[in-house]
Amino acid sequence: MELLNTIPWMLIASSVAKTLFLIFLVVLPIVSYTVYAERRVSALIQDRLGPNRTGFPISLFGFKKDLQLFLGGLGQPVADAVKFLLKEEFTPAHVNKFYFWLAPVLAMVPALSTLAVLPFGNYLFGQKMVVADVNVGILYVFAIASIGVYGIVLAGWSSNSKYPFLGGIRASSQMISYELSLGLSAVPVLMIIGNLNLSDAIQYQIDNGWLLLPFTDGKLTLREFLLWIPVLISFIVFTISMFAETNRLPFDLPESETELVAGYHTEYSAMKFALFFLGEYAAMIAGSSIIVVLFLGGWHVPLLPINTLESSMTPGGIALGFLHITAFFAKVIGILIFFIWVRWTLPRFRFDQLMKLGWLYLFEIALVNIFITAGIIALVK
Amino acid sequence: MSPILFWIFAALMLAFGVSVVVNRDPVASALSLVASFLCLAALFVGLDAFFIGVIQVLVYAGAVMVLFLFIIMLLDLKAEKRRHFNKLALAGGALVTAGFVAGLVRVLSLYPAGNQPFPPLGVAKLDDVRQVGMTLFSNFNLPFQTVGVLVLVASVGVIVLSRRELK
Numbered sequence: 001m002e003l004l005n006t007i008p009w010m011l012i013a014s015s016v017a018k019t020l021f022l023i024f025l026v027v028l029p030i031v032s033y034t035v036y037a038e039r040r041v042s043a044l045i046q047d048r049l050g051p052n053r054t055g056f057p058i059s060l061f062g063f064k065k066d067l068q069l070f071l072g073g074l075g076q077p078v079a080d081a082v083k084f085l086l087k088e089e090f091t092p093a094h095v096n097k098f099y100f101w102l103a104p105v106l107a108m109v110p111a112l113s114t115l116a117v118l119p120f121g122n123y124l125f126g127q128k129m130v131v132a133d134v135n136v137g138i139l140y141v142f143a144i145a146s147i148g149v150y151g152i153v154l155a156g157w158s159s160n161s162k163y164p165f166l167g168g169i170r171a172s173s174q175m176i177s178y179e180l181s182l183g184l185s186a187v188p189v190l191m192i193i194g195n196l197n198l199s200d201a202i203q204y205q206i207d208n209g210w211l212l213l214p215f216t217d218g219k220l221t222l223r224e225f226l227l228w229i230p231v232l233i234s235f236i237v238f239t240i241s242m243f244a245e246t247n248r249l250p251f252d253l254p255e256s257e258t259e260l261v262a263g264y265h266t267e268y269s270a271m272k273f274a275l276f277f278l279g280e281y282a283a284m285i286a287g288s289s290i291i292v293v294l295f296l297g298g299w300h301v302p303l304l305p306i307n308t309l310e311s312s313m314t315p316g317g318i319a320l321g322f323l324h325i326t327a328f329f330a331k332v333i334g335i336l337i338f339f340i341w342v343r344w345t346l347p348r349f350r351f352d353q354l355m356k357l358g359w360l361y362l363f364e365i366a367l368v369n370i371f372i373t374a375g376i377i378a379l380v381k
Numbered sequence: 382m383s384p385i386l387f388w389i390f391a392a393l394m395l396a397f398g399v400s401v402v403v404n405r406d407p408v409a410s411a412l413s414l415v416a417s418f419l420c421l422a423a424l425f426v427g428l429d430a431f432f433i434g435v436i437q438v439l440v441y442a443g444a445v446m447v448l449f450l451f452i453i454m455l456l457d458l459k460a461e462k463r464r465h466f467n468k469l470a471l472a473g474g475a476l477v478t479a480g481f482v483a484g485l486v487r488v489l490s491l492y493p494a495g496n497q498p499f500p501p502l503g504v505a506k507l508d509d510v511r512q513v514g515m516t517l518f519s520n521f522n523l524p525f526q527t528v529g530v531l532v533l534v535a536s537v538g539v540i541v542l543s544r545r546e547l548k
Contacts, residue, residue, distance in 0.1 A: 135432075135509070136431045136432050136435045139439065139510075140435050142439060143435045143439040143442075143443055144438070146438070146442075146443025146444060146447070147419075147442060149443075149447055150412075150447070153447070153450060153451065157454045165454075169455070172451055173451075176447060179443075
């Protein structure tokens with residue numbers, strides 16, 4: 001009985017509620033509609049139409065036509081999901097069964113676990129909108145992201161065939177290499193903020209203007225102006241490394257269709273393949289969210305009032321709370337569109353070019369950038 | 382930390398630790414070690430030592446073990462063959478282990494302070510990253526820099542050794 005009383009039931013309940021809200025009502029819908037956006041935007045760039053036919057099948061319930069909302073084709077992600085669930089779950093005979101089953105799970109879980117420390121809103125219903133407000137925020141994200149490589153490596157290895165194996169090897173060397181520049185490019189930001197906690201990072205940007213746009217608080221001091229230079233450099237390095245970490249084009253060597261069929265998930269079908277797909281897009285969302293939190297002020301909107309813990313129970317506070325959450329995910333979607341745009345604009349790198357870029361340029365730039373930031377912080381008050 | 386969580390993660394950690402040794406398949410051993418590291422990190426987090434927990438995951442589970450797994454897969458190591466053990470060697474091993482356990486129990490029973498619950502720290506939010514950094518760069522600055530130089534020497538040595546054939 002005494003043991004049961006030590007368990008903080010309220011905390012667990014609110015954390016579970018926030019996690020369910022974040023994953024099932026926000027992130028997974030964004031994932032499925034990012035796939036849709038990917039196809040529509042690529043079609044736009046290549047002067048095609050893309051999937052514009054699938055509506056919501058209300059004709060099954062006796063209506064004359066399927067429901068087509070404003071864009072057309074908005075039922076496509078739902079249809080895709082149903083297709084993945086209904087397809088044959090085929091396991092080739094030559095694979096290493098246990099790891100073959102384990103790999104998709106290991107690809108999906110880290111991508112979703114990253115979301116735990118993201119402050120995706122201010123206050124709502126008397127709760128802070130972050131699942132775990134830990135003081136190591138950004139380090140937690142890097143740690144979990146570094147776990148994500150296991151899913152891909154195991155998928156490539158357990159498939160027991162050459163193209164998946166090559167894809168797995170490429171993925172792991174690429175992710176290990178770019179983790180360095182990713183971590184180092186975040187250091188200047190952390191030096192400026194002086195804290196690893198992501199909520200504090202947003203609070204700093206509310207007080208001093210967003211790091212990437214330091215004039216959003218209405219003033220621009222000399223220090224802010226000088227620090228703008230290293231922040232811009234680290235933003236560029238961070239974003240490029242994020243592309244490599246999430247295996248997105250122009251760095252999608254692990255699954256480059258022209259050389260490796262489909263890379264590490266060649267042997268996968270149906271829902272197991274879909275888990276890799278979801279994991280990749282969830283990792284993209286997590287990466288974009290980190291960019292938004294570190295550089296673009298998180299849920300903060302200039303000139304919009306900020307609700308507090310007390311006011312978040314009143315109707316106005318609730319509306320503001322939802323506005324903050326909307327603002328956060330609007331920024332995330334903006335970054336996602338940028339990811340898609342880059343994918344359909346730039347050609348793929350060669351593998352040695354990719355390694356050269358990571359080790360010879362981005363790594364050194366990020367390292368020098370730390371010294372520049374330190375110099376500016378030390379000299380200009 | 383809730384004692385329930387402590388027991389769960391401690392039991393899991395030990396189970397995976399045993400599985401590292403018992404497993405004949407090197408990939409299974411490596412993955413068990415990763416799982417064991419993750420449970421250890423969970424124990425650190427349960428003690429509010431978030432920084433050490435996260436570093437445990439970042440360095441050991443995320444970097445060192447990925448390289449291990451990478452090498453195991455590249456070399457395509459097959460499962461080890463079951464060896465026959467010498468009965469005498471087994472008995473000797475058991476004796477030594479029993480001796481060590483007995484010694485450990487004796488030492489722990491002679492240390493009553495180890496049985497007392499540690500008083501709570503009394504701070505709501507421990508800023509452990511800042512404290513670790515401050516301690517490293519003020520009290521232990523020289524050893525820290527020395528270790529840095531040592532690591533640099535080691536990595537230069539690795540590059541020199543691996544480049545030798547190219548000439």
